[in-house]
Amino acid sequence: MAGAAGWGLEANVSEPSYAVVEPTSTDLNVDAVVLSCEQGPSRRGLQLRLYLTGDGPLAPKAAAAALKDEPRVELVVDGVSQPADLLFADDFVVVADTADGTMPLLSDALLDKLQAGRRLELRFDLVQQPSGQAPSFDASTVVDLQAGSGGRAVAAVRHCADQPTQHLAETPRGR
Numbered sequence: 001m002a003g004a005a006g007w008g009l010e011a012n013v014s015e016p017s018y019a020v021v022e023p024t025s026t027d028l029n030v031d032a033v034v035l036s037c038e039q040g041p042s043r044r045g046l047q048l049r050l051y052l053t054g055d056g057p058l059a060p061k062a063a064a065a066a067l068k069d070e071p072r073v074e075l076v077v078d079g080v081s082q083p084a085d086l087l088f089a090d091d092f093v094v095v096a097d098t099a100d101g102t103m104p105l106l107s108d109a110l111l112d113k114l115q116a117g118r119r120l121e122l123r124f125d126l127v128q129q130p131s132g133q134a135p136s137f138d139a140s141t142v143v144d145l146q147a148g149s150g151g152r153a154v155a156a157v158r159h160c161a162d163q164p165t166q167h168l169a170e171t172p173r174g175r
Contacts, residue, residue: 006148009156017160019153026141027061028124029053033143035153037160040100044161048106050093050141058093059126060139066128074137076121077113095122115154117145
């Protein structure tokens, strides 16, 4: 079980492009948290991806409730919170605090915190509140940032993002 073992790096490669961990606790349908190296329009960067159990939207495991059209997330690393964006793909959810063009990514400052930190809590505001009630975080997922290869796993995936991108030479058009 990855949650007990902690971060695991992509196997059988010299330069891992992702690290995966199971949450130490969650009250959501989150199966795995993945830190992945992705190519943006002008640079490589890292994304935090949440892979879900089964089909359906990101949702609390408890009783069915109406989900918000515009949910929000807050990242808390060792007690210090920071807002982030929540973006939905076909089979995973991306959590990011910056972007390269339209590609959502994690900032270097947040990656520094993930690499050195001990505990990451993702707090979600997913469920509609009754009219007049203030929005609140209603679900969370916790990751032990030092379990397994811990900060070394974050550093290894960051190395992927530091590699130069491959550019294709354009052949000049005939005159």
